[in-house]
Amino acid sequence: xxxxxxxxxxxxxxxxxxxxxxxxxxxxxxxxxxxxxxxxxxxxxxxxxxxxxxxxxxxxxxxxxxxxxxxxxxxxxxxxxxxxxxxxxxxxxxxxxxxxxxxxxxxxxxxxxxxxxxxxxxxxxxxxxxxxxxxxxxxxxxxxxxxxxxxxxxxxxxxxxxxxxxxxxxxxxxxxxxxxxxxxxxxxxxxxxxxxxxxxxxxxxxxxxxxxxxxxxxxxxxxxxxxxxxxxxxxxxxxxxxxxxxxxxxxxxxxxxxxxxxxxxxxxxxx
Numbered sequence: 084x085x086x087x088x089x090x091x092x093x094x095x096x097x098x099x100x101x102x103x104x105x106x107x108x109x110x111x112x113x114x115x116x117x118x119x120x121x122x123x124x125x126x127x128x129x130x131x132x133x134x135x136x137x138x139x140x141x142x143x144x145x146x147x148x149x150x151x152x153x154x155x156x157x158x159x160x161x162x163x164x165x166x167x168x169x170x171x172x173x174x175x176x177x178x179x180x181x182x183x184x185x186x187x188x189x190x191x192x193x194x195x196x197x198x199x200x201x202x203x204x205x206x207x208x209x210x211x212x213x214x215x216x217x218x219x220x221x222x223x224x225x226x227x228x229x230x231x232x233x234x235x236x237x238x239x240x241x242x243x244x245x246x247x248x249x250x251x252x253x254x255x256x257x258x259x260x261x262x263x264x265x266x267x268x269x270x271x272x273x274x275x276x277x278x279x280x281x282x283x284x285x286x287x288x289x290x291x292x293x294x295x296x297x298x299x300x301x302x303x304x305x306x307x308x309x310x311x312x313x314x315x316x317x318x319x320x321x322x323x324x325x326x327x328x329x330x331x332x333x334x335x336x337x338x339x340x341x342x343x344x345x346x347x348x349x350x351x352x353x354x
Contacts, residue, residue: 160186166283174287178226180279187231192278194242194257194294195224201320203249203313214249216316229279236274242296250313256299261285261292269295 158166167188171179180190201216227241235257243252259281260269272278278294285292 163188163283170283170287176287178287180283183230188279188283189228189230190279190282191226191228192238192282192294193224193226193289194238194296195222197221197295197297198255200298201316202246203316205247205249214312214316216313216320219246231277231279231283233277233279234274235272235276235278238278239296254299255296258295258297259292260295262290271300 163186164182167180167182170190178191180188182188196219198219198221201218203214203216206213206215225242225245227238227245229238229241233241236252239252239255239257243250243255257272257278258269259272259278260267262268272281282292
């Protein structure tokens with residue numbers, strides 16, 4: 084096959100054309116428009132690979148975050164004052180922002196909880212203090228009062244403390260969600276981001292911009308990162324779910340058995 088290709092290249096050498104500088108693929112000049120390459124770009128190639136929709140969304144989000152970070156360093160005290168006044172004029176829930184003489188400002192952010200795994204919550208005080216795991220309601224939200232200097236990491240810690248969650252804050256991440264051209268985008272925020280500034284820039288409309296707390300998306304669950312009490316709580320939940328499934332199956336087959344027995348004992352010709 085290699086020899087045949089070699090001869091073919093020699094025979095049609097005057098009509099052959101290199102199509103891709105990365106993989107050195109060659110083809111007949113008349114066939115060039117029919118060839119579609121799926122090559123991985125080499126070290127010397129400048130060809131860009133297409134992004135899937137998630138990558139495109141995340142790339143857009145990260146670009147926006149960078150722009151917002153740059154804008155923050157460029158905003159003067161007067162510009163911040165104007166934005167705070169504009170924000171307070173547009174807000175409808177009385178959760179206004181307040182300027183501080185040192186140039187900072189405080190305000191409220193609402194965080195929606197979208198947690199798939201149970202959380203460990205502290206209960207009681209003193210000798211009676213204990214920990215219990217349960218699922219937080221999906222879609223529940225909580226409002227925090229933060230300053231313009233509060234980082235994402237600090238917001239996560241404050242949110243878990245408000246719910247008396249004993250889990251390690253590193254297990255969670257804060258995301259921003261916003262709408263653009265009838266599309267909803269979600270992007271993970273860096274720990275050094277300032278959520279209140281993002282809220283100020285986006286405005287008070289919660290339907291177009293908001294914050295979401297989720298578990299860290301690290302792929303496979305790292306079970307060794309959990310404590311023994313947490314793992315025991317997971318087992319309790321699994322045993323409870325298994326028992327509920329078992330009871331549901333037993334009830335279903337008991338119902339079938341009852342109907343079969345009724346059919347067997349029914350008089351001939353009965354409906």
